[in-house]
Every structure is written in structure tokens, then in C-alpha cells.
Amino acid sequence: MVPSERVLKSRTFCSVQKMLVGLSRIWVEAGDIIFSLATFSWGCLYMMALVVVFLFLLVMELPPSWWKKRKPFTVIIEEKPSLKDIPGPLALPILGTRWIYSVRYDMDKVHEAYRDMFQRYGNVVKEEALWNFPVISLISKEDIEKVLRKSSKYPLRPPTEVTAHYRATRPDRYTNGGLVNEQGETWHKLCKLLTPELTSVQTMKQFLPEVNHVIDDFIRLIETSADQRTGAVTHFEELCNRVGLESTCTLILGRRMGFLERDSTSTVARKLAEAIQVHFCASRDTFYGLPFWKIFPTAAYKLLVQSEESIYDVVSQLVDSALSEERDTCKVEPVQSVFISILQTPGLDMRDRKAAIIDFIAAGIKTLGNTLVFLLYLIAKNKRAQNVLYEQLMAVIPSGNPITSNTLREIPYLRACLTEAFRLLPTAPCIARILEEDLKVSDGHQLYAGNVVLCHTWLACQDEKNFSRANEFLPERWLSNNELKKSPFLTAPFGVGRRMCPAKRFVHLELQVVLAKIVQHFELDYEGELGLYFEFLLGPRAPTKFIFKRRNT
Numbered sequence: 408m409v410p411s412e413r414v415l416k417s418r419t420f421c422s423v424q425k426m427l428v429g430l431s432r433i434w435v436e437a438g439d440i441i442f443s444l445a446t447f448s449w450g451c452l453y454m455m456a457l458v459v460v461f462l463f464l465l466v467m468e469l470p471p472s473w474w475k476k477r478k479p480f481t482v483i484i485e486e487k488p489s490l491k492d493i494p495g496p497l498a499l500p501i502l503g504t505r506w507i508y509s510v511r512y513d514m515d516k517v518h519e520a521y522r523d524m525f526q527r528y529g530n531v532v533k534e535e536a537l538w539n540f541p542v543i544s545l546i547s548k549e550d551i552e553k554v555l556r557k558s559s560k561y562p563l564r565p566p567t568e569v570t571a572h573y574r575a576t577r578p579d580r581y582t583n584g585g586l587v588n589e590q591g592e593t594w595h596k597l598c599k600l601l602t603p604e605l606t607s608v609q610t611m612k613q614f615l616p617e618v619n620h621v622i623d624d625f626i627r628l629i630e631t632s633a634d635q636r637t638g639a640v641t642h643f644e645e646l647c648n649r650v651g652l653e654s655t656c657t658l659i660l661g662r663r664m665g666f667l668e669r670d671s672t673s674t675v676a677r678k679l680a681e682a683i684q685v686h687f688c689a690s691r692d693t694f695y696g697l698p699f700w701k702i703f704p705t706a707a708y709k710l711l712v713q714s715e716e717s718i719y720d721v722v723s724q725l726v727d728s729a730l731s732e733e734r735d736t737c738k739v740e741p742v743q744s745v746f747i748s749i750l751q752t753p754g755l756d757m758r759d760r761k762a763a764i765i766d767f768i769a770a771g772i773k774t775l776g777n778t779l780v781f782l783l784y785l786i787a788k789n790k791r792a793q794n795v796l797y798e799q800l801m802a803v804i805p806s807g808n809p810i811t812s813n814t815l816r817e818i819p820y821l822r823a824c825l826t827e828a829f830r831l832l833p834t835a836p837c838i839a840r841i842l843e844e845d846l847k848v849s850d851g852h853q854l855y856a857g858n859v860v861l862c863h864t865w866l867a868c869q870d871e872k873n874f875s876r877a878n879e880f881l882p883e884r885w886l887s888n889n890e891l892k893k894s895p896f897l898t899a900p901f902g903v904g905r906r907m908c909p910a911k912r913f914v915h916l917e918l919q920v921v922l923a924k925i926v927q928h929f930e931l932d933y934e935g936e937l938g939l940y941f942e943f944l945l946g947p948r949a950p951t952k953f954i955f956k957r958r959n960t
């Protein structure tokens with residue numbers, strides 16, 4: 408057991424003891440009161456019993472699970488008074504600061520809320536969830552680095568509590584919370600068994616020819632969807648979600664799904680994309696809203712369950728049909744390995760295998776779709792960069808030729824465009840961690856092991872202190888490599904350390920091919936300005952309207 412874990416466990420034991428002692432006192436006192444009232448009125452007794460049961464449920468059910476496993480906040484306040492000094496919105500007793508998302512800010516603009524809070528309160532901001540559980544937000548480059556550098560064997564990322572809660576109610580489908588939500592040894596085991604093929608350089612090398620085919624189909628889909636006269640494609644974000652789904656399924660299931668054909672199976676893609684959108688929105692609403700879903704199924708919780716079940720059913724069908732056709736129809740030979748390796752890995756329950764495939768596909772569709780819209784928007788709006796990229800592409804890859812690893816290496820500007828797009832518009836605007844050690848941050852504020860910390864990498868990337876001409880799209884800044892060395896933790900769109908996204912290599916490959924092929928085929932434009940929308944991830948506000956003018960090559 409690592410030392411930080413031991414510390415947490417011993418603290419957990421003390422805090423659980425204190426909590427039990429406290430609760431038993433509450434019960435004794437509540438019992439005394441109830442007993443005396445009983446002599447007064449049975450009706451009154453009934454009401455009091457209901458109130459006590461309700462309070463008990465509140466105490467036991469509402470705090471986040473990782474809080475219950477660690478130090479209750481009240482204890483932290485008593486022993487470590489300096490957390491009190493961290494500025495933030497007015498915290499109400501018990502309810503904390505979650506009221507701001509109903510009164511001061513819109514739930515779909517949480518990204519703007521943080522920008523405003525950093526302006527109001529400084530570099531370290533404290534929000535308080537229910538029962539005044541603290542969530543600390545950091546924006547300074549030095550603070551973010553301090554948190555993300557301290558990566559242990561089992562880094563802790565706060566789980567999406569509501570998903571973990573729902574999965575616990577379906578033991579027929581899930582044996583654990585899954586790779587994204589698990590912690591400690593269970594997470595480590597899943598990571599070790601499920602991700603080696605996905606992260607392998609070899610798998611990606613072999614997958615490249617198939618990526619070329621997928622993107623050629625995407626180009627055809629754009630051509631047939633565009634207005635013949637103007638080249639306009641409205642709701643382009645839907646096409647991006649479809650290519651995200653097709654590519655991820657091709658990689659994970661080892662077979663083409665046909666989501667890029669003009670009509671045939673696209674209803675499945677739309678159904679899945681819609682379910683995933685609802686899932687992200689419901690996750691956001693249950694996270695930023697009051698967590699009464701722990702006591703009764705609120706509207707947001709019901710939506711979450713519906714979307715979880717739709718995603719499970721649709722992906723399950725895809726997996727089952729791929730399974731029934733077995734190896735001989737896994738036409739994309741090199742990537743059979745991801746699917747087959749998950750299915751054949753010893754030490755995993757069939758439920759874990761299916762859940763992992765579902766999680767990978769669900770994790771891919773929206774993230775890839777959003778990222779692609781952002782990337783193409785920035786290229787469309789920056790004609791100079793678009794022209795430089797086009798010239799370089801045409802010099803290295805004659806139009807119509809497939810893209811290979813060698814040609815990709817010869818166009819560093821292509822990768823620089825990706826990194827710059829991730830800096831300006833990442834779909835994951837912050838990285839969350841649970842601290843495993845005490846840490847001193849800006850303005851002398853002391854944080855403690857067990858505190859939940861949000862590292863706002865996106866906002867830090869827009870700060871002139873960290874990047875000159877921070878709001879401009881300048882891919883050139885990444886060509887020297889100095890910039891990357893100066894700020895490896897700020898432009899970290901896939902996270903950092905052992906909990907980093909296992910699909911980073913795949914996404915980089917996919918985005919380079921898609922950008923290269925689109926810029927070779929079309930001159931890109933965008934009508935108006937792109938709006939942003941927060942749904943747990945940062946996404947484009949629909950409808951997005953791109954103009955694709957065919958190039959004469």
C-alpha cells in the first residue's frame with residue numbers, strides 16, 4: 408500500500424469512528440425527544456419519526472461517496488482552519504454554494520462561471536457542495552503543475568458519482584464502476600487488462616490505412632450533404648459525431664459500421680449521439696445541482712438512467728452482432744486486436760468486457776465530434792493558417808494519395824494546428840483530481856489530502872502570462888517545441904499521468920488525417936461565430952454552419 412493511501416485509510420477510520428459516534432448521539436437525542444413527544448401525541452410521533460428518517464437519509468446519502476470514505480469536511484474545518492480563508496461564493500449552511508448555478512450562472516455556461524469566479528476571487532477559488540464539502544479551483548500555471556506532477560501509482564480522479572450510483576443498481580450488467588469511475592486497485596487492474604492494445608504504437612500504425620478509408624467516406628458524406636450551390640452544411644456537428652462514432656467503432660469493434668453512409672444506419676448513430684448528449688447533460692445537472700437524486704429519482708436522474716440504458720442497448724447490439732460474426736467478419740485485420748484482446752483477456756468477467764467496450768465507444772463519440780468541430784472552426788476562421796497548411800500538404804502528399812506515418816512526420820505544421828486548437832478550444836476544459844498529499848498553493852493557501860481540486864487548464868491557456876497573444880490561433884508557436892516544454896501541464900487535452908486518456912494516440916492520428924484530407928479537398932469557411940455550450944464537456948452550440956468550397960485540384 409502506498410504511504411498516501413495508508414494515511415487516507417487511517418484518517419478514514421478515524422472519521423468513520425467520529426461519524427458513527429456523532430450519529431449514535433443524534434439517534435439517542437432524537438430517541439429522547441421522540442419518547443417525550445410520544446406521550447404527547449401519536450400523530451406528532453409519526454411526523455417526528457419521518458423527519459428523523461429524512462435527516463438520517465440526508466446525512467448518510469447526500470455527501471459524495473469519496474467524502475464518506477475520507478475525512479468529513481467538518482473535521483477538516485476544525486483541524487485545518489486555513490481552508491476557511493480561501494475565497495469563493497457565499498456558502499450557505501448545508502447547501503454550500505451550489506445555489507450559484509440556479510441564481511447567478513446558467514448551467515450550460517459553467518465554463519463562463521469559472522472565468523467570472525477567478526476574476527472575482529483570485530487564483531484559488533473555493534466552492535462548497537452539499538454539506539459544505541469543498542471543491543477547490545486552480546488557474547495558476549504553478550499550482551496546476553504542483554497538483555498534476557504529484558501522480559501516484561493509483562491517481563485519484565473524482566468519479567461521476569451518479570453513474571457509479573446507477574451502475575451499483577445494475578449488478579446484472581456491471582461488476583464495478585468501470586475504468587473511468589473506478590479508483591485504486593480495481594482501476595489499476597482494469598487499466599492493465601483493457602488498455603494495452605489501445606495505447607500501442609503498433610496498433611495505431613496498422614490502423615492508419617483504415618483511418619484513411621473512414622475519412623475518405625467522411626469527405627464523400629460532406630460532399631453529398633453540402634448545398635450544391637453554396638457548399639453550406641448546417642448541423643455539421645451531427646456529421647462530426649457520426650465520424651467520431653464510425654472511427655471509434657472501427658477501432659474498438661474491428662469492423663466498419665456504415666454510420667457514414669448517407670442514410671442506412673445513421674439512425675443508430677443519431678440515437679446513440681442523442682443518448683450520449685442526454686447523458687452528459689444529466690451528469691452535469693446532477694453534479695452541479697442539488698443531489699436529491701440520492702434519495703429519490705429526480706428528473707435529471709431519470710434522464711441519466713434512460714440514457715445509460717439506451718447507450719447500453721444500442722452498443723450491446725453492436726457488440727453482440729460483432730461477437731456472433733466472430734473473427735472472420737472482423738474485416739479490419741490489424742484492429743481485431745483491440746476487440747479480440749478485450750474479449751480474450753483472462754481475469755475479466757463478461758460483464759466487464761462488455762462494459763469496457765461500451766465505455767470506450769461512449770467516451771469516443773462526443774469527445775471526438777466536439778474536438779473536430781472546434782478544430783475545423785479555428786482553421787476556417789484563420790485563413791492564413793489554412794493556406795500555410797494547404798501549401799505544406801500539397802508539397803508532401805499529392806491529392807488523392809493515402810496518408811502514411813512518414814508523410815505525417817514531414818508536416819509538423821499539421822500537428823501544430825492540432826495542439827493550438829486544443830489550447831484554444833479543448834473539449835475537456837479542466838482536469839480533476841483528489842489530492843493525495845497536503846499542498847501549498849497561491850497566496851499561501853494550504854490544501855489537504857482528500858480535497859477535490861479542479862485544474863482549469865483551458866482558462867490558464869488564455870492567460871497572457873502563460874502564452875503571448877493568447878487569444879490568437881498561431882500554430883507556429885508549437886514548431887520550436889520550446890512552448891511545449893514550458894507548459895506541458897497546461898496544454899494537456901488528454902489529461903496527465905497514469906489516468907491520462909488511453910485513446911490519445913488514436914485521436915491524434917484520426918484528427919491529423921481528417922484535417923489533412925479536408926484542407927486538401929475544400930476551402931473552409933464558417934458563417935458567424937461559434938457559440939459554446941457546457942454539458943460536462945465543452946461543446947459547440949448547435950446548429951453549426953460550415954461552408955465547404957471544393958478546391959480545383
Ligand code: HEM
Nearest residue numbers: 587767770771774775778835900901902903906907908910
Ligand atoms: C478528442 C477526443 C478525446 C479527448 C479530448 C479525451 C480527453 C480525456 C481526458 C481529459 C481524460 C481524463 C484524463 C485525466 O484525468 O488525466 C480522459 C479519460 C479517458 N478517456 Fe478520453 N478523450 C478523448 C477520446 C477518447 C476516446 C476515443 C476513448 C475511447 C476509445 C477515450 C477513453 C477514455 C477513458 C477510458 C478514460 C479514463 C481513463 C482512466 O481513468 O484511466 N477517450 N479522456
